[in-house]
Amino acid sequence: MNIPQTPLLYGAFGAYLLAVALYLFHLSLRRTWVWRSAFMLVLVGFALQTICLALRWIAAGYLPVTNLFATQFFFSWALAATYLYFELRYRIHAAGLFVMFCNLLLLGSVLPRSPKIPPLIPALDTPLFTLHVSLSFAGYAFFAMAFSMGVLYLLQKRLQTKLLPDLPLLRKLNEEAVFLGFNLFTLCMIFGSIWAYVAWGYYFSWNIKGVWSALIWLFYAGMCHAKFIRRWQGSGYAVLSIVGFGVVLFTYLGIGLLMSSNHPLD
Amino acid sequence: MMKLPLLVSRVWKLLCSLKLTIVLASIATLLAIGGSVLMPFNPQVFGGLDSMPLGLWIEKVATQSPGMTWWIPVAGFLVVLLALNTLCCFIDWLGHFQVRWRKCGEYLIHLGFVLILGAFLWGSQSGFRSGENALLVGQSLSLPQLGVLLKLEAFKPVLAPSGRPMEMLNTLALYKGDQLLKRVQTRSNHPLIWNGLVVIPASYGQTRGGGRYMPYSILTINYDPGTNIAFAGSLAMGCGVLLTLFSFYRKRARGDRPDIV
Numbered sequence: 271m272n273i274p275q276t277p278l279l280y281g282a283f284g285a286y287l288l289a290v291a292l293y294l295f296h297l298s299l300r301r302t303w304v305w306r307s308a309f310m311l312v313l314v315g316f317a318l319q320t321i322c323l324a325l326r327w328i329a330a331g332y333l334p335v336t337n338l339f340a341t342q343f344f345f346s347w348a349l350a351a352t353y354l355y356f357e358l359r360y361r362i363h364a365a366g367l368f369v370m371f372c373n374l375l376l377l378g379s380v381l382p383r384s385p386k387i388p389p390l391i392p393a394l395d396t397p398l399f400t401l402h403v404s405l406s407f408a409g410y411a412f413f414a415m416a417f418s419m420g421v422l423y424l425l426q427k428r429l430q431t432k433l434l435p436d437l438p439l440l441r442k443l444n445e446e447a448v449f450l451g452f453n454l455f456t457l458c459m460i461f462g463s464i465w466a467y468v469a470w471g472y473y474f475s476w477n478i479k480g481v482w483s484a485l486i487w488l489f490y491a492g493m494c495h496a497k498f499i500r501r502w503q504g505s506g507y508a509v510l511s512i513v514g515f516g517v518v519l520f521t522y523l524g525i526g527l528l529m530s531s532n533h534p535l536d
Numbered sequence: 537m538m539k540l541p542l543l544v545s546r547v548w549k550l551l552c553s554l555k556l557t558i559v560l561a562s563i564a565t566l567l568a569i570g571g572s573v574l575m576p577f578n579p580q581v582f583g584g585l586d587s588m589p590l591g592l593w594i595e596k597v598a599t600q601s602p603g604m605t606w607w608i609p610v611a612g613f614l615v616v617l618l619a620l621n622t623l624c625c626f627i628d629w630l631g632h633f634q635v636r637w638r639k640c641g642e643y644l645i646h647l648g649f650v651l652i653l654g655a656f657l658w659g660s661q662s663g664f665r666s667g668e669n670a671l672l673v674g675q676s677l678s679l680p681q682l683g684v685l686l687k688l689e690a691f692k693p694v695l696a697p698s699g700r701p702m703e704m705l706n707t708l709a710l711y712k713g714d715q716l717l718k719r720v721q722t723r724s725n726h727p728l729i730w731n732g733l734v735v736i737p738a739s740y741g742q743t744r745g746g747g748r749y750m751p752y753s754i755l756t757i758n759y760d761p762g763t764n765i766a767f768a769g770s771l772a773m774g775c776g777v778l779l780t781l782f783s784f785y786r787k788r789a790r791g792d793r794p795d796i797v
Binding site for chain 2: 465
């Protein structure tokens with residue numbers, strides 16, 4: 271099956287790029303039509319990315335998330351979906367700019383790579399793989415959103431500007447992103463453990479990727495509790511969201527690219 | 537002198553404390569982050585962690601390199617304390633079930649964590665892992681720890697056109713005396729599983745016999761008595777997540793989530 275991947279990928283990238291530019295414009299201009307246009311462009315980009323993902327899935331016969339191109343592409347798609355979730359629910363407009371900017375970086379950095387879909391090795395030929403990977407990136411996307419909200423919270427606290435949502439809303443969005451990310455990541459860990467058991471004979475691997483994934487889970491489990499402690503509310507929680515996403519990025523890219531692990535990306 | 541009921545009450549309060557949860561989770565996370573950085577650079581120490589139960593690794597390997605490995609038992613101890621803290625919270629919640637039943641999802645996740653950790657500790661102490669078990673078709677392997685006999689009844693490697701092994705189809709039978717316990721055709725992601733025993737086709741080789749080459753299967757045989765409990769924990773955790781999400785959106789839809797101040 272011949273997939274028109276290049277126009278879809280570049281089309282999505284172009285739509286996101288224009289959307290980011292319009293959101294930046296909206297920050298200074300504050301016109302309704304500007305954010306509406308930006309939002310429409312995100313929708314267009316997301317639709318193109320979804321079509322591309324669906325065509326790749328149909329062509330491969332499995333969810334293609336087995337190398338760096340495919341995982342970054344899927345992560346970018348999950349980030350856009352997360353942004354849309356918060357935009358539709360809370361009308362965050364330009365507050366989601368940072369996430370869309372991360373999305374642009376992710377998608378932009380995969381464009382020069384080959385989008386060729388590698389053949390699936392039998393060990394990955396299981397629905398557990400699809401569930402494990404898709405839930406993992408869904409969780410990562412919410413953690414990225416929490417990171418974004420954490421940065422904005424600290425900025426808003428310092429600047430007290432009307433350009434950003436007020437502090438209670440930013441805090442609420444941060445907590446919701448962590449909560450949803452943690453729940454999705456928990457499901458990812460469950461399916462991953464079951465898969466590890468049937469593939470290797472043990473449900474927890476001491477490989478560096480396994481250890482750091484468990485640490486991500488423990489860290490965000492701690493965060494889900496920290497929001498109930500007054501001292502950690504607000505700024506403390508924002509800082510934790512930033513640190514947590516650092517751990518997530520290291521686990522995904524740092525370990526995947528720089529270290530020998532059982533989750534290689536190349 | 538503090539009265540005994542007061543002391544018990546204070547200890548219980550500490551054990552159920554949210555602050556204790558955060559302190560333990562934070563220290564364990566930081567310690568493991570620092571310690572695990574050593575892992576990829578010292579495969580001679582940490583490389584065997586997956587090939588044997590943790591208890592055996594600590595006894596045989598970690599004691600030889602205590603400077604590099606001390607963080608594993610310490611972080612493990614902190615996680616056990618965290619599980620104790622989680623269990624106490626769960627018991628405390630059970631005691632107030634009538635008024636806090638809406639938190640079912642969250643506390644199922646707590647219970648799942650405790651069950652999985654308990655199962656892992658049990659398996660780390662009482663299980664075994666054995667790789668490189670080479671069997672020709674018709675050969676058997678006794679597993680005296682479990683009192684069972686594993687027999688390879690048929691074996692067929694499936695190769696890609698390039699000659700690369702793609703799949704290993706093993707027909708395995710498990711016997712207790714003359715009684716057949718289980719017969720399974722194993723392949724990737726479809727092992728033989730029986731009461732904590734798991735047999736995985738890992739690789740294969742060839743040997744010359746009777747003037748021709750005969751393929752033999754290399755099996756990984758692991759036993760973890762806590763597997764079923766870990767699975768129950770995963771189930772509790774998974775159900776907990778779904779209930780928590782359902783409850784979260786229901787509360788939001790009803791607007792009964794207290795505003796953040």
